Amino acid sequence: MPCTVGGDESQKPRQLLLVLCTLLVLCFLYNSIWRLHLWGLGHKPLYDKHGFLAKLDYYVTLEHLTPTPKESCRSGYAAEKMTTIYPWFIKPAPMFLDMNYRALSQIRNFYLPFGTKRQEWILDYILKVTNNYGLGEEFNSLSCKKCIVVGNGGILTNKSMGVRIDAYDLIVRLNNAPVRGYEKDVGSRTTMRITYPEGAFQNPELYETDSLFVLSAFKSSDFQWLRSMIFKRRMYNVEMFWKSVAQHIPREPGDMRILNPYFIQEAAFKLIGLPRYNEQNIPTLGAVAITMALHNCDEVDVAGFGYDMGKPHAPLHYYENTRMAAMNESSTHNICQEKEFLIKLLKEGVIRDLTNGILRELIVGGINGVENAFRAKSGGMMHCRCDVAISTTIRTSSS
Secondary structure, three states, X not given: OOOOOOOOHHHHHHHHHHHHHHHHHHHHHHHHHHHHHHOOOOOOOOEOOOOOEOOOOOEEOHHHHOOOOOOOOOOOHHHHHHHHHOOXXXXXXXOEOOOOXXXXXXXXXXXXXXXXXXXXXXXXXXXXXXXXXXXXXXXXXXXXXXXXXXXXXXXXXXXXXXXHHHOOOEEEEEOXXXXXXXXXXXXXXXXXXXXXXXXXXXXXHHOOOOXXXXXXXXXXXXXXXXXXXHOOOOOOOHHHOOOOOOXXXXXXXXXXXXXXXXXXXXXXXXXXXXXXXXXXXXXXXXHHHHHXXXXXXXXXXXXXXXXXXXXXXXXXXXXXXXXXXXXXXXXXXXXXXXXXXXXXXXXXXXXEEOOOHHHHHHOOOOOOOOOOOEEOOOOXXXXXXXXXXXXXXXXXOOO
C-alpha cells in the first residue's frame, strides 16, 4: 500500500501507515550511516568482525612488550588502551560475586558458565556463608594496581622470573600450578588462585597459606562441590565430574570467592569471538583471568603464556611431563582464536608478556626467535600453525 495521507476519519489507518513508513526510512538511514562509519566510507573496515579496531599498525619491539622491573604504575593505562582498540569495553565489572549479583544484568539471563541463571538458590547459600566478596583493604587502598596473570606454560622453565613476578601488587595463578619448588622461575607470592573442581590441587599441602581460593564455575555441580569444601564435607557424587576432584581445600569460608561469570561470557563471545552454540566455545582460564584483570587493574602483564603448536614434544606446563601435542586433542578450547585475541592485546600494548611466549609461538617463518621485532604493517602474511580450529593471520615486515 502506498504511503499517502487522507483528510477524513477513514484515512486514519493510512496516516498511521505513513508514520510507520517514515520510521522505517529513518531506521534505514541511521543503519546506513552507521555502516558507512564502520566500513570507513567504502574503504577498509575500521573494525573487525569481533569489534576490535582493524588497523593496529605501529612498530612493536620486545622492549615495548616486556615491562622493566622499576617502571612506575600508570593509572588507568590498561583500560585506556583497551578502549582504543575495542570501543565497547566498559571497565566497571566486579571481580567476584556478592549478594547483589542479581542486579548484574549481563549475567542473570545466561546459564553457566556464562551467567547465574537457575543457580540462585545455591549461590545465595554459599555467599551468605563466605560473607567476603573483595580482595581486602590493602589492595583496594592502592591508587594504582599492577597485576600479573601467571600462566602454567613450560616457557617459564629456567627463566628466573620469580623475583619480578613477586614484585606485582596482584598475582593471579591458575589451577594446580605449584609454587613450592619452583620459586626461582614463578615466584613465591600468590594473591588468588582461580580454578574449578577438576583443576584444583588434590593435595592440601600444595596450597599457599595466605591466598584467596577463587572458583570459576562451569557447571552446577561445581557449586555443589564448593559448598562441600566450605563445610569440610566429603564429596560423594563424583560421577558429575570428568576426573577426580579435591576432597579438602585448606581455606576458611572467608577466604573463598566466586569469580564473576561475566568474564567468561565477555572473553568467549565478545573478545575472542567464539560461537554461542558450539562445544568449542569455552575460553581457557588464562584468557578469562586476563579479561578479569583488564577490568580491575591499572596495568596487566602476563607470564607463562603460549602454546607452541609447532613443537609437539615441547613441555606443555612447567611442572609436569605433558607434551604440547596434548592440546591438539582439546575439543573445548579454540586455541587459535585465543592466539588472535592475545596478539591484538600485545600489538596495542594493552598487556605485556614477561616470557614472550605469545610472541614466540605466533610468529613463524621469516623471524629468527623473539629477539626480532615485528611490524604490524602490510607485507608478508604469516599464519598461526595450529591443528585445532581456525587459523589466525598476522602481518609482518619480514618478507
